[in-house]
Amino acid sequence: MIALRRFGALVLGLLRELADESAYERHLAAHGRAHSAKEWRHFTEHRLRAKYARAKCC
Amino acid sequence: MKILAYLVWAAIAALGAFCLGGIAINRAEPINSLWLVVAAACTYAVGFRFYAKFIAARVMMLNDKRATPAERLRDGLDYEPTNKWILFGHHFAAIAGPGPLVGPVLAAQFGYLPGTLWIIIGAVLGGAVQDFVILFASMRRDGKSLGQIAREEVGTVGGFTALVTVLLIMIILLAVIALVVVNALKGSPWGTFTIAATMPIALWMGIYLRWIRPGKVLECSLMGVALVILSIFGGQWVSESATWAPWFTFGAMGLSIAVVIYGYFASALPVWLFLAPRDYLCTFIKLGVVLALAVGILFVRPELQLPAFTRFTDGTGPIFAGKIFPFCFITIACGAVSGFHALISSGTTPKMIARESHAYPVGYGAMLMESFVAIMAMIAACMLQPGVYFAVNSPAGVVGATPAAAVATISNWGFPVTAADMATLAKNVGEQTLFYRTGGAPSLALGMAAIFARGGTSMLGFWYHFAIMFEALFILTIIAAGTRVGRFMLVDLTAQFSPAAARKLTGIVGINIVSVVVCAAWGYFLIQGVRDPLGGINSLWPLFGISNQLLASVALCVATTILLKMHGPKFMWITCVPLVWLVAACFTAGWQKIFAPEPNLGFLAHATQLEQLMRTHPSATTATLIFNDRLDAVVTGIFLILVATILIDSLRTWMGILRGTRESRIYESPFVPTALQPEEV
Numbered sequence: 001m002i003a004l005r006r007f008g009a010l011v012l013g014l015l016r017e018l019a020d021e022s023a024y025e026r027h028l029a030a031h032g033r034a035h036s037a038k039e040w041r042h043f044t045e046h047r048l049r050a051k052y053a054r055a056k057c058c
Numbered sequence: 059m060k061i062l063a064y065l066v067w068a069a070i071a072a073l074g075a076f077c078l079g080g081i082a083i084n085r086a087e088p089i090n091s092l093w094l095v096v097a098a099a100c101t102y103a104v105g106f107r108f109y110a111k112f113i114a115a116r117v118m119m120l121n122d123k124r125a126t127p128a129e130r131l132r133d134g135l136d137y138e139p140t141n142k143w144i145l146f147g148h149h150f151a152a153i154a155g156p157g158p159l160v161g162p163v164l165a166a167q168f169g170y171l172p173g174t175l176w177i178i179i180g181a182v183l184g185g186a187v188q189d190f191v192i193l194f195a196s197m198r199r200d201g202k203s204l205g206q207i208a209r210e211e212v213g214t215v216g217g218f219t220a221l222v223t224v225l226l227i228m229i230i231l232l233a234v235i236a237l238v239v240v241n242a243l244k245g246s247p248w249g250t251f252t253i254a255a256t257m258p259i260a261l262w263m264g265i266y267l268r269w270i271r272p273g274k275v276l277e278c279s280l281m282g283v284a285l286v287i288l289s290i291f292g293g294q295w296v297s298e299s300a301t302w303a304p305w306f307t308f309g310a311m312g313l314s315i316a317v318v319i320y321g322y323f324a325s326a327l328p329v330w331l332f333l334a335p336r337d338y339l340c341t342f343i344k345l346g347v348v349l350a351l352a353v354g355i356l357f358v359r360p361e362l363q364l365p366a367f368t369r370f371t372d373g374t375g376p377i378f379a380g381k382i383f384p385f386c387f388i389t390i391a392c393g394a395v396s397g398f399h400a401l402i403s404s405g406t407t408p409k410m411i412a413r414e415s416h417a418y419p420v421g422y423g424a425m426l427m428e429s430f431v432a433i434m435a436m437i438a439a440c441m442l443q444p445g446v447y448f449a450v451n452s453p454a455g456v457v458g459a460t461p462a463a464a465v466a467t468i469s470n471w472g473f474p475v476t477a478a479d480m481a482t483l484a485k486n487v488g489e490q491t492l493f494y495r496t497g498g499a500p501s502l503a504l505g506m507a508a509i510f511a512r513g514g515t516s517m518l519g520f521w522y523h524f525a526i527m528f529e530a531l532f533i534l535t536i537i538a539a540g541t542r543v544g545r546f547m548l549v550d551l552t553a554q555f556s557p558a559a560a561r562k563l564t565g566i567v568g569i570n571i572v573s574v575v576v577c578a579a580w581g582y583f584l585i586q587g588v589r590d591p592l593g594g595i596n597s598l599w600p601l602f603g604i605s606n607q608l609l610a611s612v613a614l615c616v617a618t619t620i621l622l623k624m625h626g627p628k629f630m631w632i633t634c635v636p637l638v639w640l641v642a643a644c645f646t647a648g649w650q651k652i653f654a655p656e657p658n659l660g661f662l663a664h665a666t667q668l669e670q671l672m673r674t675h676p677s678a679t680t681a682t683l684i685f686n687d688r689l690d691a692v693v694t695g696i697f698l699i700l701v702a703t704i705l706i707d708s709l710r711t712w713m714g715i716l717r718g719t720r721e722s723r724i725y726e727s728p729f730v731p732t733a734l735q736p737e738e739v
Contacts, residue, residue: 014147018341019275023135030134040272041330047135048329053546054405055224056539057398058157058231058391058606 020047067107074100078178081366082171088361091437094170095355098178098433102426105182110190110422117621117629118194120414125732127200128410137201139412139734142419149407150424151341153189153399154348156235156533157392157606158432163439163498164599165389166447167375170440171366172386174433180387180394181429184636188610189399190421191617191633196404197411198726204404204613208704210725211619215707218554220612223700224401225547226693227605229576231398232321232540233583234598235533238497240313240588241595242526247306248297248488248519250313252527253534254306255289256336257320263335275338282339283346286531290523297488310588317537318581324538325545326573333538340532347506347528351434354509360441368444369471376452377496378596379659380650384643388603393432395636397609399425412739413732438505439498445475446483446492450501453593454494456658461493488519496593499529544576545569586686589679592658597690600651604694607644608701611637615708622715623722630712641705648698652691661691 016022027043028035077097081089114120131137140148165173195207202210205224209217243249263282267275296302308316324332373381378389392398403421411417439447448468449457457464461477468475484492487507492500503525510521549572553560562568587594614637621629654660657667665687672680714720 010141010143013141014144015276015342017140017144017148018151018345019279019338021273021275023138024273026134026138035273037269037272041268044267044330044334048334050136051406052329052333052539052542055228055398055401055543056155056536057153057402058155058235058396058536058602 020044023047067104070100071104074104078175081174085366088363089170089366090359090361091355091441092359094174094362094433094437097174098430101178101182102430105186106419106423106426109182110186110418113187113190113422113632114415114418117625117632118191118417120194120417122413122415123731124414125730125734126197126411126414127408127727128412129732129734130727130730131200131409136406137409139738140410141739142412142416145407145410145412145416146420146424147345148410149402149420150427151345152402152406153392153396153424154344154428154431155392155398155536156238156529157396157398158428159435159502159529160235160238160498161390161599161603162393162432162436163502164377164451164595165386166364166436166439167368167370167377167451168382168386169365169367169371170362170436172371172382173390173436176386176390177393177429177432177436180390180636181425181432184639185393185395185399185429185610186422186425187632187636188395188397188613188617189403189425190417191620192400192613193403193408193411193417193421195617195620196408197414197417200727201409202404204400204616207404207620207725208612208616211623212616212704212711213707216612216615216704219700219704219707220609221547221551221554223605223609223612223697223704225544225551226697226700227397227602227609228540228544228547229579230583230598230602230605230693232537232544232580233587234595234602236314236317236321236537236580236584237587237594237598238499239530239533240310240317240584241495241497242499242503242530243308243313244310244495245307245490246297246526247303248293248523249526249530250293250306250308251296251302252286252289252293252523253530255292256286256339256527256531256534257332259285259289260332260336260339263339264331267335268330278335279338279342282335283343286339286343286527287524290520290527293523294488294519311585314581314584314588317534318577318584320534321537321541321580322573322577324534325541325576326570329542333535333542336531336535337539340535343528344532347525348431348434351438351506351509352430354506355434355437358509358512360437360509362437362440363442364440364444364447373656373659376448376456377593378600379656380600380647384647384650385600385603387639387643388600388607388647390432391603391606391610393429393435395607395610395640397606397611397613399428400609400613412734435502438502438509441505441508442501443475443479444473445469446479446504447501448473449475449480450492450495450504451498452494453496453591453596455591455593457494461491464493486515486518487522489522494593496595498595499526503529541573541576541580544580545572548572548576586689589683590686591683596658597651597661597687600647601690601694604644604648604651605697607640608697611640611644611701612704614640615704619708619711620724622712623724627716641701644701645698648694651694661687661694665691 128139457467506525507521617633657664
């Protein structure tokens with residue numbers, strides 16, 4: 001049961017990383033800010049600009 | 059305990075060898091796909107446990123006491139120590155594109171054996187090694203890119219050449235994958251509607267994430283997936299509607315223009331509005347489908363209907379011309395060795411590694427996973443009846459312009475198929491016809507649909523269009539992202555000559571001009587592919603394969619230089635062996651594509667043949683085809699010259715280091731002890 005829960009947490013962690021949700025949480029923690037629509041927009045502007053300046057694999 | 063471990067590994071190795079031997083020797087009965095799965099899994103396990111571990115311990119000397127860039131430069135955004143299995147999934151999602159799905163399907167024209175062996179052996183000894191070494195090199199250099207590492211370790215020529223090579227590859231890549239989508243959707247209102255529907259869905263997701271529920275990406279993506287599945291059912295309704303079906307029925311040329319326009323807008327629109335939500339959607343669907351396909355193959359265990367070798371090993375293949383060597387090894391790039399992976403391995407991933415030892419499962423392991431995806435694609439293609447496989451994948455210019463002519467030609471090759479069989483299959487999947495659907499996507503979709511539908515026909519249409527949607531969705535996402543990246547590269551390249559001009563290209567007008575230039579460049583090759591009487595894939599896929607493998611050669615040159623500087627010549631063979639193989643394959647393929655006397659193989663021979671036709675039947679179309687052949691020959695030549703330049707530059711560096719006339723300095727970041735606690739990793 002514990003192993004299953006750990007596996008579930010790992011999968012959720014991966015999905016959250018792929019969805020940039022974990023990066024957003026880190027951004028809030030690093031800057032000591034609370035979640036808001038404005039903060040999310042600020043975060044995505046930086047994050048997505050960098051993300052889509054790199055080649056995507058074939 | 060140690061003896062037990064030895065026995066287990068000996069058993070795994072023996073089982074792998076037995077299965078590899080089984081698939082290599084079998085010539086008579088159709089073979090079960092499980093043989094391929096077990097052979098691949100055992101070889102990967104042995105390669106991962108012994109070869110990769112040897113490289114990690116003896117060659118790279120990975121040191122967990124050394125702080126990684128993720129720790130030293132931690133900024134909470136790009137640089138962040140990440141759980142190794144999460145990073146493994148992240149890296150795998152980044153390297154897995156359409157290449158490992160399409161390449162094996164096309165290479166199946168030689169039979170299942172050559173491609174399968176190349177996928178397994180190429181990945182273990184070449185592709186995974188390249189990814190691992192470049193990831194290691196970037197990790198030891200603060201997450202620098204391949205171009206930056208090449209400039210520092212090899213020389214400025216190498217760095218500049220790598221930039222030009224990548225830009226050219228990008229243009230060919232975008233054209234060829236766009237051609238795959240066009241060929242999958244032409245004359246298919248069901249497929250076209252489904253793909254068209256993903257665009258408003260992505261826009262809606264963008265708005266939802268921006269204003270309605272900011273930050274709720276998983277929640278939004280889940281709704282997006284549900285809407286996409288609904289759109290597949292909607293597509294069926296559209297295809298059956300006499301009113302709506304014509305609105306979504308396009309020919310190849312119409313679709314090509316639509317894809318180019320899409321590329322322009324998708325790359326020029328704000329990223330948060332279209333590209334990012336589409337990418338989230340695509341990533342989750344991609345991982346889900348790969349997992350579902352693996353489970354499906356294990357449950358269904360389909361038999362491979364294609365033989366181990368077909369008659370087309372002699373180079374007369376209808377899908378693309380050329381013999382097994384070199385063409386099998388450039389057609390399957392991403393599933394075995396892919397230069398593009400070096401860009402990912404020197405991109406985001408090295409900035410997220412918490413411990414140096416994590417580079418071992420992430421760099422080497424993720425490539426093995428990608429290779430397994432290629433094996434699954436090979437199984438999906440080879441489980442089709444050979445006649446059906448060739449009828450779907452062969453262009454009209456080779457097999458004949460009518461279904462009757464096509465089935466007669468294919469049956470004469472020894473792969474019986476009837477027009478009635480093809481009509482029934484098309485009806486079962488909700489298409490008007492499945493003839494001449496070159497590019498690999500439709501035949502892969504047929505195989506996947508057969509696996510997901512478990513042999514039944516009631517849901518075959520849904521699963522076929524689900525598979526088409528899956529392939530087209532992420533190809534179109536790559537087109538949007540690739541066009542955008544191409545824009546940045548073109549600006550970077552301009553900056554090498556004129557920084558002032560490059561600055562002007564970053565304004566709104568400049569962005570639009572550069573976007574148009576990039577779209578026009580790949581759009582030209584796309585339309586050339588559509589017009590090509592030999593189906594386009596015959597010329598464009600080898601061009602893409604050559605360019606991608608040449609990029610791998612560049613990465614392996616850089617990797618060899620680093621290993622030479624670290625250890626002298628002792629471990630050079632690790633990267634030199636795959637490098638020599640790739641250089642031999644790419645240069646032979648490139649030479650043959652330019653100069654081979656057979657018109658279906660050599661660009662110049664084809665141009666000469668068309669010139670003779672021009673004398674009797676002059677036409678503007680033929681003149682364009684002649685120009686295109688010569689252009690393809692020039693592009694191939696440029697690729698070869700660029701890589702020869704890097705090779706010569708690397709050889710000069712290696713000789714200098716070996717003779718002691720050149721400084722053997724390694725540009726690694728200085729050692730800093732880690733302060734990360736185990737619970738943080």
